[in-house]
Amino acid sequence: MASTEEIRSNLAEIVNEIAGIPVEDVQLDKSFTDDLDVDSLSMVEVVVAAEEKFDVKIPDDEVKNLKTVGDAVAFIERAQNG
Protein backbone atom coordinates (compact mmCIF):
# COMPACT_ATOMS: atom_id res chain seq x y z
CA MET A 1 0.00 0.00 0.00
CA ALA A 2 1.31 3.43 -0.92
CA SER A 3 2.43 5.71 1.92
CA THR A 4 0.99 9.18 2.48
CA GLU A 5 4.17 10.70 1.09
CA GLU A 6 4.09 8.49 -2.01
CA ILE A 7 0.50 9.49 -2.71
CA ARG A 8 1.30 13.19 -2.16
CA SER A 9 4.29 12.98 -4.45
CA ASN A 10 2.35 11.20 -7.24
CA LEU A 11 -0.52 13.65 -6.88
CA ALA A 12 1.94 16.54 -7.09
CA GLU A 13 3.15 15.20 -10.43
CA ILE A 14 -0.43 15.05 -11.71
CA VAL A 15 -1.13 18.63 -10.56
CA ASN A 16 2.10 19.73 -12.20
CA GLU A 17 1.23 18.07 -15.50
CA ILE A 18 -2.32 19.46 -15.66
CA ALA A 19 -2.03 22.89 -14.05
CA GLY A 20 1.70 23.60 -14.36
CA ILE A 21 2.13 24.06 -10.59
CA PRO A 22 5.70 23.31 -9.38
CA VAL A 23 5.79 19.86 -7.72
CA GLU A 24 7.35 21.23 -4.52
CA ASP A 25 4.41 23.62 -3.99
CA VAL A 26 1.90 20.77 -3.77
CA GLN A 27 2.02 20.21 0.02
CA LEU A 28 -0.64 18.68 2.29
CA ASP A 29 -1.75 22.00 3.84
CA LYS A 30 -2.23 23.77 0.50
CA SER A 31 -5.71 24.62 -0.81
CA PHE A 32 -6.22 23.69 -4.46
CA THR A 33 -8.16 26.85 -5.28
CA ASP A 34 -6.69 29.46 -2.92
CA ASP A 35 -3.01 28.46 -2.80
CA LEU A 36 -2.41 26.53 -6.01
CA ASP A 37 -4.85 28.34 -8.34
CA VAL A 38 -6.34 25.05 -9.57
CA ASP A 39 -9.81 25.97 -10.89
CA SER A 40 -12.84 23.68 -10.88
CA LEU A 41 -12.24 22.36 -14.40
CA SER A 42 -8.56 21.60 -13.74
CA MET A 43 -9.70 19.93 -10.52
CA VAL A 44 -11.91 17.58 -12.58
CA GLU A 45 -8.88 16.71 -14.70
CA VAL A 46 -6.74 16.13 -11.61
CA VAL A 47 -9.44 13.86 -10.15
CA VAL A 48 -9.75 11.77 -13.32
CA ALA A 49 -5.96 11.41 -13.59
CA ALA A 50 -5.81 10.46 -9.88
CA GLU A 51 -8.53 7.84 -10.38
CA GLU A 52 -6.41 6.15 -13.04
CA LYS A 53 -3.12 6.52 -11.19
CA PHE A 54 -4.37 5.24 -7.82
CA ASP A 55 -7.09 2.90 -9.12
CA VAL A 56 -9.83 4.52 -7.02
CA LYS A 57 -13.24 6.11 -7.75
CA ILE A 58 -13.74 9.76 -6.80
CA PRO A 59 -17.41 10.67 -7.42
CA ASP A 60 -18.41 14.17 -8.59
CA ASP A 61 -20.21 14.75 -5.27
CA GLU A 62 -16.99 14.09 -3.37
CA VAL A 63 -14.80 16.46 -5.40
CA LYS A 64 -16.13 19.60 -3.68
CA ASN A 65 -15.01 18.22 -0.30
CA LEU A 66 -11.41 17.90 -1.47
CA LYS A 67 -10.34 21.43 -0.58
CA THR A 68 -6.69 20.79 0.28
CA VAL A 69 -4.02 18.48 -1.04
CA GLY A 70 -4.25 16.71 2.36
CA ASP A 71 -8.02 16.13 1.85
CA ALA A 72 -7.33 14.49 -1.50
CA VAL A 73 -4.46 12.35 -0.18
CA ALA A 74 -6.60 11.22 2.79
CA PHE A 75 -9.51 10.34 0.47
CA ILE A 76 -7.24 8.31 -1.79
CA GLU A 77 -5.72 6.47 1.21
CA ARG A 78 -9.18 5.60 2.53
CA ALA A 79 -10.39 4.52 -0.92
CA GLN A 80 -7.36 2.28 -1.42
CA ASN A 81 -7.80 0.67 1.98
CA GLY A 82 -11.58 0.38 1.65
Add this chain to the structure above:
Amino acid sequence: MINASTGSQYAGILGIGSYRPRRVVPNAEILEQIDSSDEWIQTRSGIKERRWASDDETVLMMSVNAAKDALQESGIDPAEIGAVVVATVTHLYQTPAIATRVAVEVGAPTAAAFDISAACAGFCYGVAMANDLVRGGSAKYVLAIGVERLSDITDRTDRGTAFIFADGAGAAIVGPTDEPGIGPVVWGSDGTQHQVISQTESWPEAVADSKWPHLAMDGNPVFRWASFAMAKAAQQALDVAGVKAEQLDLFVPHQANMRITDAMRRTLKLPEHVKVARDIERQGNTSAASIPLAITAMREAGEAKSGDLALIIGFGAGLVYAALVIRLP
Protein backbone atom coordinates in the same frame (compact mmCIF):
# COMPACT_ATOMS: atom_id res chain seq x y z
CA MET B 1 -39.10 -11.84 -53.61
CA ILE B 2 -38.47 -8.14 -53.08
CA ASN B 3 -35.69 -6.23 -54.84
CA ALA B 4 -33.07 -4.94 -52.37
CA SER B 5 -31.79 -1.40 -52.65
CA THR B 6 -28.24 -1.01 -53.84
CA GLY B 7 -26.09 2.06 -53.42
CA SER B 8 -22.56 3.17 -53.94
CA GLN B 9 -19.83 0.99 -52.49
CA TYR B 10 -18.21 4.06 -50.94
CA ALA B 11 -19.35 7.54 -49.96
CA GLY B 12 -17.61 10.72 -48.98
CA ILE B 13 -18.10 14.43 -48.36
CA LEU B 14 -18.12 16.35 -51.65
CA GLY B 15 -18.67 19.85 -50.32
CA ILE B 16 -18.77 21.72 -47.01
CA GLY B 17 -20.25 25.14 -46.36
CA SER B 18 -21.15 27.35 -43.43
CA TYR B 19 -22.98 30.50 -42.41
CA ARG B 20 -21.86 32.84 -39.63
CA PRO B 21 -24.37 35.40 -38.39
CA ARG B 22 -23.36 39.01 -39.02
CA ARG B 23 -23.51 40.30 -35.46
CA VAL B 24 -20.38 39.76 -33.34
CA VAL B 25 -21.09 39.75 -29.61
CA PRO B 26 -17.99 40.35 -27.48
CA ASN B 27 -17.70 39.17 -23.87
CA ALA B 28 -18.21 42.80 -22.78
CA GLU B 29 -21.82 42.64 -24.01
CA ILE B 30 -22.48 39.36 -22.15
CA LEU B 31 -21.07 40.93 -18.98
CA GLU B 32 -23.82 43.56 -19.02
CA GLN B 33 -26.21 40.88 -17.70
CA ILE B 34 -24.02 38.56 -15.60
CA ASP B 35 -21.67 39.04 -12.66
CA SER B 36 -18.43 37.69 -14.16
CA SER B 37 -15.33 38.94 -15.97
CA ASP B 38 -13.74 38.72 -19.40
CA GLU B 39 -10.79 36.89 -17.84
CA TRP B 40 -13.04 34.32 -16.10
CA ILE B 41 -14.96 33.62 -19.31
CA GLN B 42 -11.77 33.24 -21.32
CA THR B 43 -9.98 30.99 -18.80
CA ARG B 44 -13.06 28.76 -18.30
CA SER B 45 -14.09 28.47 -21.96
CA GLY B 46 -11.58 30.09 -24.31
CA ILE B 47 -14.40 32.23 -25.74
CA LYS B 48 -13.55 35.84 -26.72
CA GLU B 49 -16.61 36.54 -28.83
CA ARG B 50 -19.52 34.73 -30.45
CA ARG B 51 -22.11 35.53 -33.10
CA TRP B 52 -25.81 35.86 -32.48
CA ALA B 53 -28.33 35.78 -35.29
CA SER B 54 -30.43 38.84 -36.10
CA ASP B 55 -34.16 38.51 -36.81
CA ASP B 56 -33.69 37.81 -40.52
CA GLU B 57 -31.01 35.17 -39.87
CA THR B 58 -33.52 32.41 -39.25
CA VAL B 59 -32.75 28.70 -38.97
CA LEU B 60 -34.01 28.41 -42.58
CA MET B 61 -31.95 31.33 -43.90
CA MET B 62 -28.72 30.17 -42.24
CA SER B 63 -29.28 26.57 -43.38
CA VAL B 64 -29.88 27.59 -46.98
CA ASN B 65 -26.80 29.81 -47.08
CA ALA B 66 -24.56 27.07 -45.67
CA ALA B 67 -26.13 24.51 -48.04
CA LYS B 68 -25.56 26.68 -51.11
CA ASP B 69 -21.87 26.99 -50.19
CA ALA B 70 -21.57 23.23 -49.85
CA LEU B 71 -23.46 22.64 -53.08
CA GLN B 72 -21.23 25.00 -54.99
CA GLU B 73 -18.10 23.22 -53.80
CA SER B 74 -19.56 19.81 -54.65
CA GLY B 75 -20.48 20.88 -58.18
CA ILE B 76 -23.55 18.62 -58.15
CA ASP B 77 -26.98 19.45 -59.54
CA PRO B 78 -29.27 20.19 -56.54
CA ALA B 79 -32.05 18.23 -58.27
CA GLU B 80 -29.99 15.09 -57.67
CA ILE B 81 -30.18 15.47 -53.88
CA GLY B 82 -32.24 12.53 -52.65
CA ALA B 83 -32.48 13.47 -48.97
CA VAL B 84 -32.11 16.55 -46.80
CA VAL B 85 -31.26 15.94 -43.13
CA VAL B 86 -31.23 18.91 -40.75
CA ALA B 87 -29.82 18.50 -37.23
CA THR B 88 -31.04 21.20 -34.88
CA VAL B 89 -32.61 21.74 -31.46
CA THR B 90 -33.59 25.34 -32.13
CA HIS B 91 -36.14 25.12 -34.96
CA LEU B 92 -38.91 26.03 -32.55
CA TYR B 93 -41.78 24.53 -34.51
CA GLN B 94 -42.89 21.03 -33.64
CA THR B 95 -43.81 20.42 -37.27
CA PRO B 96 -43.21 20.46 -40.20
CA ALA B 97 -39.48 19.71 -40.33
CA ILE B 98 -37.37 22.67 -41.44
CA ALA B 99 -35.57 20.26 -43.80
CA THR B 100 -38.65 20.29 -46.07
CA ARG B 101 -38.34 24.04 -46.60
CA VAL B 102 -34.56 23.88 -46.97
CA ALA B 103 -35.08 21.29 -49.73
CA VAL B 104 -37.32 23.71 -51.65
CA GLU B 105 -34.94 26.65 -51.24
CA VAL B 106 -31.84 24.77 -52.42
CA GLY B 107 -33.52 23.33 -55.52
CA ALA B 108 -34.35 19.83 -54.36
CA PRO B 109 -38.10 20.36 -53.82
CA THR B 110 -39.11 16.71 -53.86
CA ALA B 111 -36.23 15.22 -51.87
CA ALA B 112 -36.94 13.18 -48.73
CA ALA B 113 -36.53 15.65 -45.87
CA PHE B 114 -36.50 15.36 -42.11
CA ASP B 115 -34.96 16.86 -38.97
CA ILE B 116 -32.97 15.02 -36.33
CA SER B 117 -32.55 15.92 -32.66
CA ALA B 118 -29.05 14.93 -31.61
CA ALA B 119 -27.95 18.14 -29.90
CA CYS B 120 -24.25 18.94 -30.31
CA ALA B 121 -23.67 15.56 -31.97
CA GLY B 122 -26.17 16.50 -34.69
CA PHE B 123 -23.75 17.16 -37.55
CA CYS B 124 -21.88 13.89 -36.96
CA TYR B 125 -25.16 11.98 -36.68
CA GLY B 126 -26.27 13.57 -39.96
CA VAL B 127 -23.05 12.74 -41.81
CA ALA B 128 -23.09 9.16 -40.48
CA MET B 129 -26.70 8.71 -41.64
CA ALA B 130 -25.95 10.35 -44.99
CA ASN B 131 -23.09 7.90 -45.50
CA ASP B 132 -25.47 5.00 -44.88
CA LEU B 133 -28.23 6.46 -47.10
CA VAL B 134 -25.81 6.80 -50.02
CA ARG B 135 -24.20 3.42 -49.51
CA GLY B 136 -27.57 1.78 -48.91
CA GLY B 137 -29.02 3.23 -52.10
CA SER B 138 -31.79 5.33 -50.53
CA ALA B 139 -30.35 8.56 -51.95
CA LYS B 140 -27.69 9.37 -54.54
CA TYR B 141 -26.69 12.59 -52.75
CA VAL B 142 -27.58 13.76 -49.25
CA LEU B 143 -27.51 17.29 -47.88
CA ALA B 144 -26.69 17.13 -44.14
CA ILE B 145 -26.98 20.34 -42.13
CA GLY B 146 -26.23 21.35 -38.55
CA VAL B 147 -27.87 24.64 -37.58
CA GLU B 148 -28.66 26.45 -34.33
CA ARG B 149 -30.00 29.70 -32.95
CA LEU B 150 -29.05 28.86 -29.37
CA SER B 151 -29.32 32.55 -28.46
CA ASP B 152 -33.11 31.99 -28.58
CA ILE B 153 -32.95 29.52 -25.67
CA THR B 154 -30.01 30.99 -23.73
CA ASP B 155 -30.66 32.44 -20.28
CA ARG B 156 -28.80 35.75 -20.65
CA THR B 157 -28.68 36.12 -16.86
CA ASP B 158 -27.16 32.69 -16.07
CA ARG B 159 -23.47 33.22 -15.38
CA GLY B 160 -22.76 29.52 -16.08
CA THR B 161 -24.12 29.41 -19.65
CA ALA B 162 -24.85 32.94 -20.97
CA PHE B 163 -21.37 33.29 -22.49
CA ILE B 164 -21.22 29.83 -24.07
CA PHE B 165 -24.03 29.41 -26.58
CA ALA B 166 -24.15 30.94 -30.05
CA ASP B 167 -25.65 30.71 -33.52
CA GLY B 168 -24.67 29.53 -37.00
CA ALA B 169 -25.02 26.82 -39.63
CA GLY B 170 -22.86 24.28 -41.45
CA ALA B 171 -23.65 21.88 -44.27
CA ALA B 172 -22.14 18.93 -46.10
CA ILE B 173 -23.00 17.21 -49.36
CA VAL B 174 -22.44 13.47 -49.10
CA GLY B 175 -22.33 11.36 -52.25
CA PRO B 176 -20.72 8.40 -54.00
CA THR B 177 -16.91 8.27 -54.16
CA ASP B 178 -14.28 5.92 -55.59
CA GLU B 179 -12.53 5.51 -52.22
CA PRO B 180 -14.00 5.51 -48.70
CA GLY B 181 -14.32 9.16 -47.62
CA ILE B 182 -16.16 8.58 -44.35
CA GLY B 183 -15.04 6.06 -41.75
CA PRO B 184 -17.34 3.87 -39.63
CA VAL B 185 -19.19 5.85 -36.98
CA VAL B 186 -18.62 5.27 -33.26
CA TRP B 187 -21.76 6.54 -31.59
CA GLY B 188 -24.07 6.14 -28.64
CA SER B 189 -26.00 7.87 -25.87
CA ASP B 190 -26.61 7.77 -22.12
CA GLY B 191 -30.13 8.87 -21.27
CA THR B 192 -29.56 8.19 -17.57
CA GLN B 193 -27.65 11.51 -17.65
CA HIS B 194 -30.42 13.41 -19.47
CA GLN B 195 -30.60 16.02 -16.69
CA VAL B 196 -27.02 17.36 -16.96
CA ILE B 197 -27.79 19.32 -20.15
CA SER B 198 -31.46 19.95 -20.82
CA GLN B 199 -34.28 22.38 -21.47
CA THR B 200 -35.44 23.85 -18.15
CA GLU B 201 -39.13 23.01 -18.64
CA SER B 202 -41.41 21.56 -21.33
CA TRP B 203 -43.25 23.95 -23.67
CA PRO B 204 -46.66 23.24 -22.04
CA GLU B 205 -45.16 23.95 -18.60
CA ALA B 206 -43.57 27.11 -19.90
CA VAL B 207 -46.80 28.31 -21.49
CA ALA B 208 -48.75 27.58 -18.30
CA ASP B 209 -46.19 29.57 -16.26
CA SER B 210 -45.77 32.32 -18.88
CA LYS B 211 -42.04 31.56 -18.86
CA TRP B 212 -39.56 30.98 -21.65
CA PRO B 213 -37.58 27.71 -21.40
CA HIS B 214 -33.80 27.81 -21.49
CA LEU B 215 -30.92 25.45 -22.03
CA ALA B 216 -29.39 24.53 -18.65
CA MET B 217 -26.14 22.70 -18.05
CA ASP B 218 -24.32 21.24 -15.05
CA GLY B 219 -20.77 22.08 -16.14
CA ASN B 220 -18.46 19.81 -14.17
CA PRO B 221 -20.04 16.39 -14.90
CA VAL B 222 -20.32 17.40 -18.56
CA PHE B 223 -16.66 18.44 -18.57
CA ARG B 224 -15.61 15.12 -17.03
CA TRP B 225 -17.61 13.07 -19.52
CA ALA B 226 -16.65 15.12 -22.56
CA SER B 227 -12.96 15.36 -21.77
CA PHE B 228 -12.30 11.71 -21.00
CA ALA B 229 -15.08 9.38 -22.19
CA MET B 230 -15.21 11.29 -25.47
CA ALA B 231 -11.47 11.07 -25.99
CA LYS B 232 -11.91 7.28 -25.82
CA ALA B 233 -14.73 7.40 -28.40
CA ALA B 234 -12.53 9.53 -30.66
CA GLN B 235 -9.72 6.99 -30.34
CA GLN B 236 -12.16 4.18 -31.24
CA ALA B 237 -13.23 6.08 -34.35
CA LEU B 238 -9.59 6.21 -35.44
CA ASP B 239 -9.15 2.50 -34.71
CA VAL B 240 -12.24 1.33 -36.62
CA ALA B 241 -11.29 3.56 -39.57
CA GLY B 242 -7.83 1.97 -39.59
CA VAL B 243 -6.25 5.41 -39.35
CA LYS B 244 -3.29 6.07 -37.07
CA ALA B 245 -2.98 9.37 -35.20
CA GLU B 246 0.21 10.06 -37.21
CA GLN B 247 -1.83 9.96 -40.44
CA LEU B 248 -4.34 12.55 -39.25
CA ASP B 249 -4.17 16.14 -40.43
CA LEU B 250 -6.95 17.67 -38.33
CA PHE B 251 -8.76 17.11 -35.07
CA VAL B 252 -12.13 18.88 -35.09
CA PRO B 253 -14.08 18.16 -31.91
CA HIS B 254 -17.43 19.83 -31.27
CA GLN B 255 -16.52 23.34 -30.12
CA ALA B 256 -18.02 23.03 -26.64
CA ASN B 257 -15.29 24.60 -24.56
CA MET B 258 -11.57 25.19 -25.21
CA ARG B 259 -10.76 23.39 -21.96
CA ILE B 260 -12.56 20.25 -23.19
CA THR B 261 -10.65 20.44 -26.48
CA ASP B 262 -7.35 20.78 -24.59
CA ALA B 263 -8.15 17.88 -22.25
CA MET B 264 -9.21 15.63 -25.15
CA ARG B 265 -6.05 16.49 -27.04
CA ARG B 266 -3.93 15.59 -24.00
CA THR B 267 -5.80 12.31 -23.43
CA LEU B 268 -5.58 11.35 -27.12
CA LYS B 269 -1.85 12.20 -27.20
CA LEU B 270 -2.18 13.56 -30.74
CA PRO B 271 1.09 14.21 -32.60
CA GLU B 272 2.21 17.86 -32.85
CA HIS B 273 1.49 18.11 -36.59
CA VAL B 274 -2.26 17.44 -36.11
CA LYS B 275 -4.00 20.81 -36.27
CA VAL B 276 -6.69 21.26 -33.63
CA ALA B 277 -9.86 23.29 -34.24
CA ARG B 278 -10.14 26.28 -31.90
CA ASP B 279 -13.02 28.10 -33.56
CA ILE B 280 -14.78 28.42 -30.19
CA GLU B 281 -12.61 31.47 -29.48
CA ARG B 282 -14.46 33.51 -32.13
CA GLN B 283 -17.67 31.53 -32.54
CA GLY B 284 -18.77 30.26 -29.12
CA ASN B 285 -20.57 26.93 -28.83
CA THR B 286 -22.91 26.57 -31.81
CA SER B 287 -23.94 22.98 -31.03
CA ALA B 288 -24.81 21.06 -34.22
CA ALA B 289 -23.16 23.74 -36.38
CA SER B 290 -19.80 23.92 -34.65
CA ILE B 291 -17.86 21.24 -36.55
CA PRO B 292 -18.58 22.43 -40.11
CA LEU B 293 -18.10 26.04 -38.94
CA ALA B 294 -14.70 25.09 -37.51
CA ILE B 295 -13.68 23.21 -40.67
CA THR B 296 -14.54 26.14 -42.94
CA ALA B 297 -12.69 28.52 -40.58
CA MET B 298 -9.61 26.29 -40.73
CA ARG B 299 -9.79 26.25 -44.53
CA GLU B 300 -10.07 30.03 -44.66
CA ALA B 301 -7.05 30.32 -42.34
CA GLY B 302 -5.03 27.97 -44.56
CA GLU B 303 -4.84 25.31 -41.82
CA ALA B 304 -6.94 22.75 -43.69
CA LYS B 305 -6.94 21.72 -47.33
CA SER B 306 -8.62 19.35 -49.73
CA GLY B 307 -7.72 15.72 -49.07
CA ASP B 308 -6.93 16.23 -45.39
CA LEU B 309 -7.94 13.48 -42.99
CA ALA B 310 -9.97 14.84 -40.10
CA LEU B 311 -11.17 13.19 -36.90
CA ILE B 312 -14.52 14.74 -35.97
CA ILE B 313 -16.53 14.11 -32.83
CA GLY B 314 -19.81 15.62 -31.65
CA PHE B 315 -21.19 15.19 -28.12
CA GLY B 316 -23.97 16.80 -26.13
CA ALA B 317 -27.37 16.72 -24.40
CA GLY B 318 -28.68 13.23 -23.70
CA LEU B 319 -25.01 12.40 -23.66
CA VAL B 320 -25.31 11.53 -27.31
CA TYR B 321 -22.09 11.30 -29.22
CA ALA B 322 -20.75 10.36 -32.64
CA ALA B 323 -17.15 10.21 -33.86
CA LEU B 324 -15.82 9.48 -37.32
CA VAL B 325 -12.88 10.04 -39.61
CA ILE B 326 -13.61 12.00 -42.79
CA ARG B 327 -11.60 13.14 -45.78
CA LEU B 328 -12.09 16.81 -46.61
CA PRO B 329 -13.40 17.64 -50.09
